[in-house]
Structure formats: structure tokens, C-alpha cells
Amino acid sequence: MTSPVKRLLLAALLSMSATCAVQAEPVQVRFRGTVVRAEADRLEIRRPSGSTLAMRMTPKTRVYAVNEATVRAIKPESYVSVVGMPGSEPRRARAVTLYSPSERGFEAGSQPWDSEPGATLTAGWVSDLRAGTPLRLALAYRDGQSAFEIPAGTPVTQLSPGEKALLEPGAAVTVFARSDGDGALDAGTVAVGRRGVVPGL
Structure with missing residues (x-):
């Protein structure tokens, strides 16, 4: 039979595991700015504050033309x-x-x-x-x-389906990204304005 002490230790470990799982849950965030550079797996934007922000692009990243x-x-x-x-x-x-x-x-x-x-x-x-x-x-x-x-x-x-080739320097974007537990950002959806258009999102 499991002793009360062992049961308490097991409950504590389960609680810690649950807490870590919650902390690792991806969080969706939005960023607006203009494209600095775009590569096959990386997007860098300049935010209205003037700071730059880099995030990963994956095969699942969706790009929309605005x-x-x-x-x-x-x-x-x-x-x-x-x-x-x-x-x-x-x-x-x-x-x-x-x-x-x-x-x-x-x-x-x-x-x-x-x-x-x-x-x-x-x-x-x-x-x-x-x-x-x-x-x-x-x-x-x-x-x-x-x-x-x-x-x-x-x-x-x-807004309509687009492609990564639209991510030209200077283009205005709204990025729906996910922040993982390691602090890295993955771009899930990118709305990119064409011909000087600013996304309304």
C-alpha cells in the first residue's frame, strides 16, 4: 500500500507537471509593422515604435494579400x-x-x-x-x-489568399503569431498590404 508521504509526493509531482503544461501552452499574439526582410523560414518586421522583431515562418504559415x-x-x-x-x-x-x-x-x-x-x-x-x-x-x-x-x-x-513572395521590404503587415514556452515566435497568419495598403486588422 502506498504510504501517505508517497501519495503526497505523487500529487505534488502531478501538480508540477500540470503547471508546466499550462505554461508551455502556446499563446497567440498580434504584431503590426512593416517588413524589413523575409526569408524562407524567417520574417523580420519593424514595429511602429521603431524596434524590430523576428519570428519563424514554417510550412504552416499562411499569407494573405490585402x-x-x-x-x-x-x-x-x-x-x-x-x-x-x-x-x-x-x-x-x-x-x-x-x-x-x-x-x-x-x-x-x-x-x-x-x-x-x-x-x-x-x-x-x-x-x-x-x-x-x-x-x-x-x-x-x-x-x-x-x-x-x-x-x-x-x-x-x-483579404484573399496570397504567397510569401508578397512579403517585400516596406510592405505593411499584421502578423498573428504564437509564442511557445521557449519564448520563440512562430508566424501563423500574415496579412500583407499590396501597393501601399495597410491591413485593417
């Missing part, structure tokens, strides 16, 4: 994400991104966003669209619905 678009491209049933400011609905949009059919479902729902204090990113299908100035739309997603107004001049972009 092109300029207009509000006229938003149609009923379009899949769209909106960076919205805090406040009562309809909330004011700060940026709008349209998605190609293959990318529908990207970041679906509403979540806090780190582009500026109080911002949120809401992604879903256009369930209501009302022309005017400002244009108004409602997005439906699994857990609910949110309404926004899009003032004239709001940046609108289109």
Missing part, C-alpha cells in the same frame, strides 16, 4: 470584419475588411482588439445593409449580431 476596396463591394451575405469603436450600437467603424469566399469564418464573432483602446473586432455575415451617409450594416455571427455605421473615408480592404 488590397484596397470600397464600400460598394459590401453586399448582402458578404463576410466582413469591422474594427469598431466603443459606444452604443450602431458603433462607429474604424476599418472594414472583406473576405474572399475561401476565408469566410475568419475570427468570427466579436472580441476586444488591440489597434487602439476600447476597440473591438467583429466578424460575420452581412445580415442588414442600409445605404446612406454613413452606410449602416449589421453583422450576424454564431453568438449574436452587431450593428455599425461606416462614415465616409473609412478604410475598406479586401
Whole structure:
């Protein structure tokens, strides 16, 4: 029979193992900036603060091209994400991104966003669209619905599948990366602006 002391030691070891497993859990983080250099397995960007950051690229790294678009491209049933400011609905949009059919479902729902204090990113299908100035739309997603107004001049972009060759020096990017237990960063998703476009994510 196992003694009480041995049982306590075993419980402590199991607890330590569980703690280490939690600490090793990858954490998703976002970085914005411009490309300094891109190699087959490495991406270096310059952040708005002026500092540089390097991360690994793997065969699983997904690259998306971000092109300029207009509000006229938003149609009923379009899949769209909106960076919205805090406040009562309809909330004011700060940026709008349209998605190609293959990318529908990207970041679906509403979540806090780190582009500026109080911002949120809401992604879903256009369930209501009302022309005017400002244009108004409602997005439906699994857990609910949110309404926004899009003032004239709001940046609108289109996201579609791209390739690593788009990661040219100076191109604006938003990188969705994962930080492992060893502190290294793996680029999971990279949205890269084309022809001077800045990703709205």
C-alpha cells in the first residue's frame, strides 16, 4: 500500500507537471509593422515604435494579400470584419475588411482588439445593409449580431489568399503569431498590404 508521504509526493509531482503544461501552452499574439526582410523560414518586421522583431515562418504559415476596396463591394451575405469603436450600437467603424469566399469564418464573432483602446473586432455575415451617409450594416455571427455605421473615408480592404513572395521590404503587415514556452515566435497568419495598403486588422 502506498504510504501517505508517497501519495503526497505523487500529487505534488502531478501538480508540477500540470503547471508546466499550462505554461508551455502556446499563446497567440498580434504584431503590426512593416517588413524589413523575409526569408524562407524567417520574417523580420519593424514595429511602429521603431524596434524590430523576428519570428519563424514554417510550412504552416499562411499569407494573405490585402488590397484596397470600397464600400460598394459590401453586399448582402458578404463576410466582413469591422474594427469598431466603443459606444452604443450602431458603433462607429474604424476599418472594414472583406473576405474572399475561401476565408469566410475568419475570427468570427466579436472580441476586444488591440489597434487602439476600447476597440473591438467583429466578424460575420452581412445580415442588414442600409445605404446612406454613413452606410449602416449589421453583422450576424454564431453568438449574436452587431450593428455599425461606416462614415465616409473609412478604410475598406479586401483579404484573399496570397504567397510569401508578397512579403517585400516596406510592405505593411499584421502578423498573428504564437509564442511557445521557449519564448520563440512562430508566424501563423500574415496579412500583407499590396501597393501601399495597410491591413485593417
